[in-house]
Amino acid sequence: MEEKTRAVRYSDEELEEFRQIILKKLKDAKNDLTLLIEAYTNSNEHGTNDTAPSFKVLEEGYMVHSKEENAQLAARQQKFIKSLENALIRIENKTYGICRETGKLISKERLRSVPHATLSIEAKLSQGKKR
Numbered sequence: 001m002e003e004k005t006r007a008v009r010y011s012d013e014e015l016e017e018f019r020q021i022i023l024k025k026l027k028d029a030k031n032d033l034t035l036l037i038e039a040y041t042n043s044n045e046h047g048t049n050d051t052a053p054s055f056k057v058l059e060e061g062y063m064v065h066s067k068e069e070n071a072q073l074a075a076r077q078q079k080f081i082k083s084l085e086n087a088l089i090r091i092e093n094k095t096y097g098i099c100r101e102t103g104k105l106i107s108k109e110r111l112r113s114v115p116h117a118t119l120s121i122e123a124k125l126s127q128g129k130k131r
Contacts, residue, residue: 007105008105009094009095009096009097009098009105010096010097010105012094014097014108015091015094015096015097018087018091018096018097018111018112018115019088019091021112021115022084022087022088022091022115022116023088025084025115026081026084026085026088029077029080029081029084030081032077033074033077033078033081036070036073036074036077037070037074039066039067039070040066040067040068040070040071040074080116083116084115084116086116087115087116097111099118099119099120099122099123100118100119100123101119101120101123101126101127102120102122102123104120104122105120106118106119106120106121107120107121
């Protein structure tokens with residue numbers, strides 16, 4: 001009897017709550033991505049054209065390193081955005097919040113903190129043990 005009362009998917013109201021969470025995170029993530037891209041594509045030299053050559057070489061080395069880090073962060077941010085967009089598709093398909101390993105609902109607490117999650121804590125932990 002208890003098995004029948006167990007939810008197979010989240011209700012439309014619950015899905016809407018998650019959709020709002022994801023849309024906010026998506027907006028913030030896109031803003032962050034814009035800042036990262038601006039940071040690694042910016043060629044502003046901050047008025048260092050007249051500094052001593054040795055300082056210029058050090059600064060350019062730092063700028064290259066910093067640009068590489070920003071490019072890596074931007075790539076990670078793009079992956080995060082794609083994950084959030086995929087979560088929105090799962091909401092539209094009404095498959096959001098279902099663990100891809102166990103087929104059970106992922107806890108609301110987990111989805112509120114990691115809205116793009118596709119694995120329950122149980123599946124995530126067992127995945128870590130397999131490695």
